[in-house]
Amino acid sequence: MSKNQRGSENENLQRSTVAVIGLGQMGTRLAQAFLSAGHVTTVWNRSGAKADALAAQGAVRAATPEAAVIGSPLIVVSLPDYRTVQDLLQPLAGSLDGRTLVNLASGTPEEAARMADWAAGHGADYLDGAAMSGTRLVGRPEALFVFSGSQEAFSTHRSVLTSLGNSVHLGSDPALASVYDTALLGLAWGALAGFYHAVALVGASGVDPADFAAVATGHMPFVTSLMADHARQIEGGRFPDDDGTVEVHAAAIEHLVRTSRTQGIGTDVPELIGNLLDRATASGHGSSGIASVIETIKKGPRNV
Known part of the structure; x- marks a missing residue:
């Protein structure tokens, strides 16, 4: 040069x-x-x-x-x-x-x-x-x-x-980006796991994945609105049952598990959620709003 x-x-x-x-x-x-x-x-x-x-x-x-x-x-x-x-x-x-x-x-x-x-x-x-x-x-x-x-x-x-x-x-805490990175990855995988299970479930009835996705993406604004509302509930430590109690959701998840078995698909995803709801009920949150599940997650499975 x-x-x-x-x-x-x-x-x-x-x-x-x-x-x-x-x-x-x-x-x-x-x-x-x-x-x-x-x-x-x-x-x-x-x-x-x-x-x-x-x-x-x-x-x-x-x-x-x-x-x-x-x-x-x-x-x-x-x-x-x-x-x-x-x-x-x-x-x-x-x-x-x-x-x-x-x-x-x-x-x-x-x-x-x-x-x-x-x-x-x-x-x-x-x-x-x-x-x-x-x-x-x-x-x-x-x-x-x-x-x-x-x-x-x-x-x-x-x-x-x-x-x-x-x-x-x-x-200003330099560690926060890493914390968010990990947390958002968990959020994304939780949502995607639910989506994959849902696609398998409707697929057993002959529904095309793209057709289901079109309906599912239209439903997601409601789900994200729950996140914002439930964040406020978690911050305030009060869990009204406007969006259903833990027991109501536990019954719905049990229905999802039974339907999945009937359709011959895996039940790993709904059983994971069902286990969490069962723990929340056992710790006294059965009649509380669904956002109270956060208290069970904070404690971990050995402290319920």
Whole structure:
């Protein structure tokens, strides 16, 4: 590379808005979203082919991770886990001073807290984050990204981060994004498990999955409205029976179990719910509203 070429590369890196380190499926989509929003984007990946492909789309290709860090005030890291992130960044920790590090690796709240302390020790603001809508929606308004950590850093870089989708700051505790990530995964799987069971149930009567999905998605606004209302009940510690008592729902779930058996399909999902409702009844919440099940979940099965 000639002196003029090096100078041109350094100039491009210095005016970069954001750097993306790690160009797997998610990292690539992040970089593309930043580029589509008009942000000068530096990219680095251990294998150069993925960076080359993004350079062809307008990204600035950094020769080293240190060059990517030096060239941008905002560093977004998309790597498999916290250990990989720290192993990569440790040798160039001195270059992080005055920059914001956004970490989208998967891990535990404890790992997020340790990473935030490590970043702070090297003069960097830190945001822990999680992509909650997979890769397909990245760059669209409905893609949910949650962040926690430095409020100042989030405010400073909000316009860039909203290029990814609906970017929500959860609070100054860097562990919160990891907590939400895990909780929302459980919520999604609970809903999907119910959906898969429902598709199997109606399928036994010859209903096409797409036909059922059209009706089910129309029903979901009612379900989400229950979440908002029941959250208020949980916060207040009062559980009116407007949406049915635990005993009423237990009877309905038992009907679902019997119907599933009659149709010859598995009963794992409704039996799991039925067990939870039985425990709630045994702990004295049978005549309470359905949201009182939260008290049973908090205690755990050994403390009912």
